[in-house]
Amino acid sequence: MKKLLFFLAFVAIPFFAFSQETAKEKISRGVQFHDQRNYREAIAVYEEVVANDDKNWEAYYEMCLSYLSLKEFKNTIKYADIVIDSDSDMAPKGYYIKGVALDYSGKHKEAIKVFKKGIKVAPQFHSLYYSLAIVECRLEEYDEAENYLQEGLHQNPLHGSSHLLLGKLNYDERTKSLLAFYNFLIIEPVGKRANEALTLIKKNHSLGVEFKDDNKVNITLNSLTVDSEFGSAEMLLSMSQALRKSEEYADKSDFDFFADNTKSFFMVLGELKAKDKKKKGFWWDYYVDFFYDLANNEEMYETFMYYIHQDIQNTQVELWLQDNPEKVDAFLDWVSNYKRV
Secondary structure: OHHHHHHHHHHHHHHHHHHOOOHHHHHHHHHHHHHOOOHHHHHHHHHHHHHHOOOOHHHHHHHHHHHHHOOOHHHHHHHHHHHHHOOOOOHHHHHHHHHHHHHHOOOHHHHHHHHHHHHHHOOOOHHHHHHHHHHHHHOOOHHHHHHHHHHHHHHOOOOHHHHHHHHHHOOOOHHHHHHHHHHHHHHOOOOHHHHHHHHHHHHHHOOOEEEOOOOOEEEOOOHHHHHOOOHHHHHHHHHHHHHHHOHHHOOOOHHHHHHHHHHHHHHHHHHHHHHOOOOOOHHHHHHHHHHHHHHOOHHHHHHHHHHOOOOOOOHHHHHHHHHOHHHHHHHHHHHHHOOOO
16 A cells, blocks of 8 residues: 555656646746736736746846836836846847837937947847937937948848838938838838838839820939939939830830839949949948849849739739749748848
């Protein structure tokens, strides 16, 4: 009988242990509460975790997110400081969430200081750069914002919001805006923001081009365009757009016409850089090189053009995407593995 009782006690241990919810599982449950906007319930779960393990930095960070959603910024900062002081791999997120809380509470300059401290600790953490740019935009320091966006994109070329904001900040500079918006669409080709970006690109293509009732076309190029470092490419873009109603392009769809003009634009930019070694810097090295290489790769360029149009109602696009999923996968791999300067 004693042996039997001993055996039952022994085998009960693993079943009892198995039934216990781990800290990771509790945090997952808290995140579910948070996603359901049950922030108080989420916080209660995280508090339970840290009560048993006061060095569970992930639980503290998740607690920060829930307090931030409740707009309880003092508590957000309190727990963010715990994450920062942990000196763990979670510390960069602590700087990020603390800076966001300070920004939301109107302490923009303090937020900037926190984000900058975070960058010194973790220069590879791209969210800090984007957050800095957002705060600088609030303060109307647009040049500073652009610099931080560029630095952040060197850390993470696949951060769509950085490309989008960079395009908007440079909307008055045609080529810069186009390059940033094109890159954004590779990362986020569907949704409201994608439709906005594609609309702005096509509007920019037609900039200065006016079609008259008698089939005549007026092209107006301001002095800033002609004299800019991208002037030749921008003039080509306007002149190419003016050919839309010519007999040469009468049988082309709007999609094919747009694809041809975009490719010519990328090619001319690349050729301009190849001819003039002085054409260096972020826009030439980061964007022009990328899109020139893309335009020179026929299969990748074709996929790119269909891919960025996938959210519009176009039978040609829909059928191509349905028939070529392997090309889409290859394109996304090419983009992910492309080495930027």
